[in-house]
Amino acid sequence: MTPTVAFIGAKGGTLKSACTLSIATQFARRGLRVAIVDCDPQATTTRALPGTGEDGEEVPYRTVADPLEAPPVEVMLEQVRALGGTMLLFRSGPLLWKARQDEIVRHIQRAQAVADVVLVDTVPVLGDISLASATAAQLVVIPTAPTADDLDAVDHVVAAIQESVDADKHIRIVLTKVIAGRRNSRDALELLSEKFPDLLYSTTIPHRTTGETANMYLRPAVLYDAIVGDGSLATAYKALAEEIAADLGLDTEWKTAATSGAASAAGRDLE
Numbered sequence: 001m002t003p004t005v006a007f008i009g010a011k012g013g014t015l016k017s018a019c020t021l022s023i024a025t026q027f028a029r030r031g032l033r034v035a036i037v038d039c040d041p042q043a044t045t046t047r048a049l050p051g052t053g054e055d056g057e058e059v060p061y062r063t064v065a066d067p068l069e070a071p072p073v074e075v076m077l078e079q080v081r082a083l084g085g086t087m088l089l090f091r092s093g094p095l096l097w098k099a100r101q102d103e104i105v106r107h108i109q110r111a112q113a114v115a116d117v118v119l120v121d122t123v124p125v126l127g128d129i130s131l132a133s134a135t136a137a138q139l140v141v142i143p144t145a146p147t148a149d150d151l152d153a154v155d156h157v158v159a160a161i162q163e164s165v166d167a168d169k170h171i172r173i174v175l176t177k178v179i180a181g182r183r184n185s186r187d188a189l190e191l192l193s194e195k196f197p198d199l200l201y202s203t204t205i206p207h208r209t210t211g212e213t214a215n216m217y218l219r220p221a222v223l224y225d226a227i228v229g230d231g232s233l234a235t236a237y238k239a240l241a242e243e244i245a246a247d248l249g250l251d252t253e254w255k256t257a258a259t260s261g262a263a264s265a266a267g268r269d270l271e
């Protein structure tokens with residue numbers, strides 16, 4: 001099966017979409033053929049990526065009437081193309097709200113048939129879309145912000161996946177929107193490492209204004225922060241990509257930018 005990760009949660013704003021965009025970008029920059037499946041009818045990832053469709057469609061991408069039938073489009077990010085990667089986007093649209101679990105699974109399988117690795121962005125509720133995505137993926141990542149409500153929701157998500165999808169599903173948790181030195185961030189990290197010692201990623205994603213505004217500039221945060229920020233958010237996403245790649249069993253002998261002439265034209269954000 002094509003390595004597939006689904007970003008899932010029962011709360012909004014935990015960085016499911018931001019993680020999908022940045023981890024997908026990071027994988028593509030390592031030369032992989034990456035498919036993003038936007039399973040959220042809010043279409044955050046669809047609208048946050050730049051490109052031109054076959055019909056000359058302008059950036060950013062529009063949602064499609066029937067995402068279950070629409071073909072993918074290629075994302076046009078110079079920093080990705082220069083490094084030999086491909087990003088395919090399976091866009092979202094309003095009909096997804098009505099899709100049954102088996103239809104969502106088939107939708108994800110369409111992406112698995114054409115890519116080296118698939119990333120699925122889902123919705124902030126535990127329903128058909130999230131559970132079907134967890135079924136189709138071998139790895140479920142639950143991003144959570146350090147608030148009491150978000151942390152409570154993590155318990156429910158882990159239990160729901162283990163009960164309704166697969167008791168042995170590979171689940172990981174990543175703490176997001178971390179503010180160094182803030183008590184709630186410190187306490188959240190402590191609580192998660194006590195409750196879920198085997199599930200918690202060692203990487204945390206910091207709270208940064210470049211993360212908040214990256215979508216406006218049609219750049220995944222891993223690229224945007226490297227250019228206009230202090231680089232700390234980009235560094236965190238790269239570390240998270242490494243952890244996720246290891247869990248998915250992706251080839252860790254990834255290409256490095258230093259060996260690619262084209263890469264030096266791709267901007268200052270080079271590994």
Ligand SMILES: Nc1ncnc2c1ncn2[C@@H]1O[C@H](COP(=O)(O)OP(=O)(O)OP(=O)(O)O)[C@@H](O)[C@H]1O
Pocket residue numbers: 011012013014015016017018019040042044122123124177205206207208209210211212213221233
């Ligand atoms: N590193 C960051 N620090 C602070 N805010 C961020 C960061 N990255 C993204 N944001 C902001 O957090 C909000 C939520 O991010 P995102 O859309 O990725 O969450 P989500 O979990 O996909 O939300 P939803 O459940 O609604 O789909 C966005 O408005 C974004 O601007």
Ligand SMILES: [Mg+2]
Pocket residue numbers: 016017018040044121122
């Ligand atoms: Mg989202």
